Amino acid sequence: MRNIVTIILLFVATVALFALSLYSGSVSIPVSAITDILMGRGCPDHPSWQYIVLENRIPQSVTAVLCGAALSVSGLLLQTAFRNPLAGPSVLGIDSGAHLGVALVVLLAGGSITTGSLTMGGFSLVILSALLGALAVMAILLVLNNLLRSDVMLLIAGIMVGYITSSMISLLNFRATAEGVHAMTLWGMGSFSTLSLDRLPYAAALIIVGLFMSFLLIKPLNALLLGDNYARNLGIRIRRTRVFLLLTTGLLTAASTAFCGPIAFIGLAVPHIARLLLGSANHRVLLPATLLTGSLLTLVCSLISTLPGESGVIPINVITPIIGAPVVLWIILRR
Amino acid sequence: MKYELRDLVIGYPGHEVAGPMTATLCEGELACLLGPNGAGKSTLLRTLAAFQPALAGEIRLGNRELGQIPARELSTLVGVVLTERIKTQGISVREMVGMGRMPYTNFWGRLTAKDQKHVELAIGQVGIEALAERRMQTLSDGERQKVMIAKTLAQETPIILLDEPTAFLDFPSKVEMMLLLRRLAHEMGKSIFLSTHDLDLALQTADSLWLLGATGNELRRELLVGTPRELVDDLPRFFSSEHLDFDTEHLRFNIHI
Numbered sequence: 001m002r003n004i005v006t007i008i009l010l011f012v013a014t015v016a017l018f019a020l021s022l023y024s025g026s027v028s029i030p031v032s033a034i035t036d037i038l039m040g041r042g043c044p045d046h047p048s049w050q051y052i053v054l055e056n057r058i059p060q061s062v063t064a065v066l067c068g069a070a071l072s073v074s075g076l077l078l079q080t081a082f083r084n085p086l087a088g089p090s091v092l093g094i095d096s097g098a099h100l101g102v103a104l105v106v107l108l109a110g111g112s113i114t115t116g117s118l119t120m121g122g123f124s125l126v127i128l129s130a131l132l133g134a135l136a137v138m139a140i141l142l143v144l145n146n147l148l149r150s151d152v153m154l155l156i157a158g159i160m161v162g163y164i165t166s167s168m169i170s171l172l173n174f175r176a177t178a179e180g181v182h183a184m185t186l187w188g189m190g191s192f193s194t195l196s197l198d199r200l201p202y203a204a205a206l207i208i209v210g211l212f213m214s215f216l217l218i219k220p221l222n223a224l225l226l227g228d229n230y231a232r233n234l235g236i237r238i239r240r241t242r243v244f245l246l247l248t249t250g251l252l253t254a255a256s257t258a259f260c261g262p263i264a265f266i267g268l269a270v271p272h273i274a275r276l277l278l279g280s281a282n283h284r285v286l287l288p289a290t291l292l293t294g295s296l297l298t299l300v301c302s303l304i305s306t307l308p309g310e311s312g313v314i315p316i317n318v319i320t321p322i323i324g325a326p327v328v329l330w331i332i333l334r335r
Numbered sequence: 336m337k338y339e340l341r342d343l344v345i346g347y348p349g350h351e352v353a354g355p356m357t358a359t360l361c362e363g364e365l366a367c368l369l370g371p372n373g374a375g376k377s378t379l380l381r382t383l384a385a386f387q388p389a390l391a392g393e394i395r396l397g398n399r400e401l402g403q404i405p406a407r408e409l410s411t412l413v414g415v416v417l418t419e420r421i422k423t424q425g426i427s428v429r430e431m432v433g434m435g436r437m438p439y440t441n442f443w444g445r446l447t448a449k450d451q452k453h454v455e456l457a458i459g460q461v462g463i464e465a466l467a468e469r470r471m472q473t474l475s476d477g478e479r480q481k482v483m484i485a486k487t488l489a490q491e492t493p494i495i496l497l498d499e500p501t502a503f504l505d506f507p508s509k510v511e512m513m514l515l516l517r518r519l520a521h522e523m524g525k526s527i528f529l530s531t532h533d534l535d536l537a538l539q540t541a542d543s544l545w546l547l548g549a550t551g552n553e554l555r556r557e558l559l560v561g562t563p564r565e566l567v568d569d570l571p572r573f574f575s576s577e578h579l580d581f582d583t584e585h586l587r588f589n590i591h592i
Contacts, residue, residue, distance in 0.1 A: 219444030223437060225423045229386055234437040235410030281425035
């Protein structure tokens with residue numbers, strides 16, 4: 001019962017913060033004007049306000065909500081699957097896999113700027129290559145996980161995979177045009193504002209499919225808390241579960257990485273914050289709580305990133321470690 | 336339900352661990368698997384739980400070959416208690432026992448009123464009512480072991496396999512654990528099979544002993560099955576040490592210094 005209340009509170013907070021992120025930003029627009037624009041009545045006197053709300057604030061807020069949810073859920077699935085509290089999409093190098101996929105397309109295919117302004121074909125290609133990159137790293141990790149005995153070894157393996165992919169990205173940069181390198185560098189700092197309104201539905205659909213897939217895994221995820229052998233003895237099909245989990249995590253990480261760049265620490269830290277809020281590891285409540293906490297926290301990061309006002313937006317990856325790193329330290333100290 | 340081993344050879348591809356062995360685990364029986372480290376006790380348990388395939392021979396469960404039973408159905412026939420510790424925090428005892436209902440719950444794993452009744456029943460059978468609201472990480476080794484047994488009871492399997500359930504326990508807890516398992520076997524008609532190093536305890540509580548190990552000068556590992564009384568002549572061979580004498584009258588080993 002307490003858990004349900006927590007989840008409802010998280011939901012309310014997320015909705016409130018979403019509204020706040022629509023109504024506030026670096027340019028100050030009157031509340032009534034924003035309401036008019038959101039209700040579709042428009043704002044003929046100030047076309048720039050309409051542009052800011054429709055092409056900037058809505059995509060940015062929706063992207064933050066979706067990508068925060070995607071990365072956090074992906075982190076939770078990884079922590080349960082590898083039975084490792086320090087697992088997460090960025091720690092294990094899965095987003096570097098997606099990063100490499102994106103880099104291959106953006107730099108080699110001469111795709112000039114970031115995903116938001118690509119053609120539809122380019123947009124699909126970037127997402128597909130991000131997905132393939134993420135899945136490749138996941139597959140390598142699953143194989144290594146069977147060979148490696150200890151938790152820490154897996155993390156080190158993940159970090160090594162991350163190093164190899166960043167080397168390859170640097171090599172690609174070396175051969176690419178200056179514009180391509182600049183675009184990749186900006187993208188690599190993380191931003192929720194690269195998606196345009198007309199691309200938003202496609203991005204949203206991909207992430208919602210991934211989130212839906214994660215909800216199908218609730219029962220096997222709970223069984224996996226006990227380890228593979230106990231789970232198998234309870235009738236869970238381990239191999240099938242792992243493959244489905246790999247696809248889900250790959251999709252969520254790849255989609256969010258392709259849209260916002262590799263965002264650090266959200267996937268690692270949010271599941272722990274959710275566990276702390278609930279005091280439960282049962283995925284029936286932990287999964288929705290993680291999803292909402294992820295959206296909420298990413299909205300906070302997104303709001304902070306617009307704080308400097310007229311001078312521009314702080315990259316997201318400057319903010320997330322400030323929230324995420326203390327959580328990781330706390331996990332290590334508590335063990 | 337009976338477990339029958341016929342000329343069973345266990346091990347890993349290219350590496351036979353033990354066998355061939357022939358034995359039967361009967362209904363309502365508490366059987367203890369004894370043998371030195373490395374004799375293949377865990378491998379035998381893993382094979383019986385269908386975690387790994389037999390190299391040769393067969394295991395029959397009821398009238399069927401173990402490998403022919405679908406995973407879902409097997410999870411209602413054989414329950415396990417393993418040595419691996421559950422590392423996850425934030426799982427309550429009641430939730431853990433509820434996991435035993437997974438073979439019966441729907442796609443989402445929701446416990447029905449009937450499932451909840453089985454969970455409470457299992458908690459009562461093991462006598463851990465006072466712990467039901469506690470988190471797993473706050474329990475002692477013995478308490479945690481009892482919760483895992485309650486999980487298997489909630490799973491309603493006629494057969495329960497336990498890998499060294501008395502390891503890491505203090506002596507009174509070891510005795511309590513063996514008596515609990517003996518009671519479950521005799522009162523509920525469960526077939527309970529466990530591996531252990533606690534020879535004295537097994538000799539005094541088990542209905543039958545399964546001795547696994549290399550005997551004499553032969554390297555081949557064999558399996559001997561019988562009641563403690565029946566195995567009087569074989570026990571000294573299996574546990575030979577210059578400092579151990581077997582007292583055939585009282586069925587116990589004496590240490591001479």
